[in-house]
Amino acid sequence: MSREDTPTVSPVSLRRRPSRTVPATIAAVCVTAVGGLLAWAAIARLVDSRWPSFVGWTHRNVGDLTWGSAAAITIAVVLALVGLVLLVSALAPGKPNAFVIDDSDLGSDEVASTELIMTRKAVAKLATAHAHQVSGIDSVSATVTSRAVRLTVSSPSAQRDDLSQRVTAAVREALDAVRLTPAPQVTTTVRTTQP
Numbered sequence: 001m002s003r004e005d006t007p008t009v010s011p012v013s014l015r016r017r018p019s020r021t022v023p024a025t026i027a028a029v030c031v032t033a034v035g036g037l038l039a040w041a042a043i044a045r046l047v048d049s050r051w052p053s054f055v056g057w058t059h060r061n062v063g064d065l066t067w068g069s070a071a072a073i074t075i076a077v078v079l080a081l082v083g084l085v086l087l088v089s090a091l092a093p094g095k096p097n098a099f100v101i102d103d104s105d106l107g108s109d110e111v112a113s114t115e116l117i118m119t120r121k122a123v124a125k126l127a128t129a130h131a132h133q134v135s136g137i138d139s140v141s142a143t144v145t146s147r148a149v150r151l152t153v154s155s156p157s158a159q160r161d162d163l164s165q166r167v168t169a170a171v172r173e174a175l176d177a178v179r180l181t182p183a184p185q186v187t188t189t190v191r192t193t194q195p
Helices: 021-048 053-063 072-093 122-133 162-180
Strands: 098-101 118-119 139-144 146-154 187-193
Touching: 021 072, 098 122, 118 122, 122 139, 122 146, 122 162, 146 162, 162 187
Parallel strands: 146 187
Antiparallel strands: 098 118, 139 146
């Protein structure tokens, strides 16, 4: 079999999506709580030869419900909605945690077949480093989403608008040099600190 006959395997994307830990944790806590209550009730039944009081109350009140009653329908609808929300949040992919670097103008076939990425954390560090280079800055923090870089700058300067424009321009220039795709929008908020 020649190299031309070997099947090509599509590369795995480096732009990972966040794990679905929140719905998994909620489901695990709910199942554990129900299991713990049932185990406690069963152990109490074995030890005392009678069911705990909440089992009797639940049995009496639930036993009086009919399938068509408003309470039974309400409980069923609420449980179905909670299950649907957990299912959708578990299956829906989260937003990617990295930006793709546009390398189309490099011209090499080997480079063109390689995916270059930059994680959100790396973009935040790059933005913070370039914002610190602007004179008059005390501290900078950056928050990066899939489409925006939000900078919060502390400075003793009272010229907030000018400082905000200079920081935004410096960070935008640095991000444009990296050629992130999609290019994030840069916004800067300046907080004046007391000297």
